[in-house]
Amino acid sequence: MSQLDKFSVYNSWFIIANPIAGNLKFSIQWKEIKQLLNNKNIDYSFAFTQFSKHEIELVQNAIQKGFRNIISIGGDGTLHNVVNGIMMQRYAKTSDITISVIPLGTGNDWIKTYNIPNNIEKAVEIIHKKNTILQDIGVLKTESKTIYFNNVAGLGYDGYIVNKLKTLKRFGSIAYLISGIAGLLFYKKTIFKIIFDNKVIETNCLMTIIGICKFSGGGMQFTENVNSSDGLFDITIAKDLTILDLFFNLKKLYSGKIVHHKKVETHKTKTIKVIPQSSKPFIQADGELIGTGTISVDIVEKAINFCVN
Template sequence: MDTASKSWFVIINPTSGNGSGKKNWPKIKSLLEKHEFIFEHVLTTYSKHSIKLVHQAIKQNFKNIISVGGDGTLHNIVNGIMTQNNVPTSKINVGVIPIGTGNDWVKTHKIPKNIDSAIQLIKNKKIAHQDIGKIEFLNQTKTPVYFNNLAGIGFDGYVVSKVNKHKYIGALAYLYGTLISLFFFKNFESKVSSNSETISGKTLMVLVGVCKYSGGGMQLTDSPNPFDGYFDISIAKNLSKLDVIKNVSKLFNGKISNHKKIQTFKSKHIKVEINQDEFPFIQADGELIGTGNIKITLIPKAFSLYC
């Protein structure tokens, strides 16, 4: 059967979830066949391989993609969709079979972690269109980065840098990364511009949310809605290490945004400039994407998903 007659393109990250992608692929493949999916599949072999695979799949007229992996795999698939010019991005439909460490994005859309249930949900073909964020680096010749869940600058990015080294311990890596980061991260000087307002000063982190959860289940923004056409933004000002330790539980129950040192608001765009020589890490969907001054804009309903 040639690729043109196949309906689905399946991208598997074999390293997701400490190798769960590779371990579970035979079972997933069998279930897809059982549910009568007609598909072509590829296992990724290097970082960001999914971006190239998406470009190739779209050129071969695939309009339905299944991500078998975690938040990072989906992040790269989204970037593949957003950086191609052959088809309107909202015409490419993505289903997710979550096999990751954090699996944060699926929590917002209530996509089940059970493999058979996730496949059944995709088969039901109920489609929604959510917003996407676009990060542009100022004064750098870097390609824009797109995100479907949450982007963070500062402490959040530093935690991701630690988590990536300890994903072998599973979801506990996020708690470990947070605790380790408390000892080494230093608040930074920033200037945040949005909605004709400028907020300057010492900063722990700046969070720009599309969806609700990040960092293994943390809820760091106030009221994110992936369908409302606005980012949900939290600026954590000069919180001390003690402030963070005392409020660790609130990172996970959503109450952290009520802290007096955290400012929250809605916006379609934001610019973050760093007013010091040392630049903090930037993460998007749990992936480190670099450092520098950035502009972030919202693209409404650009991503089509099976939910």
């Protein structure tokens, strides 16, 4: 590749698109996206995902070829896999790479923290302006794997909801509500041993949330006053909350005020370990089911640039 070609690739965007993210209208939306990008004179190459987690391979190949600007077209799952591809590759510093998002998925929780509209035309305008923030990324380790996350991870009730969502996604955004109700009725709390900053908390726990950004579960906020670039996780430990507690505080789940409930406590930390004592609850990261059991989580400060509003 000539120096001119390398410069061209370096300043171009590589699009990774999930053609089945959230709906069956992708061919129409893709035509609109291409037209808007061309209208803004945004240079790009692209590839479509063909199987689960294909984004990881596609983004690594693009970075190896010299691309440093990536557009994720899809939902939170597509973005999650793009982030994992960037964090796992060894061709470039992750902080030299910029991600922009054109949201097409059902959840799209990450974009809410930055007030990015769920609108193709406005998303392309954000790409054109390229106003960026250098955001922290989480590293979550289970007994068998290492996963990176850019939004929110956790285990317990929220992991149960994500597991339920696998069979309900065809219902669209209402699937989150159905899954949440199922969780209220059937999820069994367990005792968690939570270790961070020389503290040990052992409590009957509905869920433990580890947040970089604000929103998860289709717009719920289990964290408040989040700073996605401060090098700290926002930890929320929801203890022995009952069905009635959640029902009567439903509005607070979406406003973030649930963190002030007497059965909820919050902390900020760089690293945390959660050890379930009596069962192996589901683990989720960015709305993706990761596994079950114990987790250790660390933060990578100011890891990737993201285009924001």
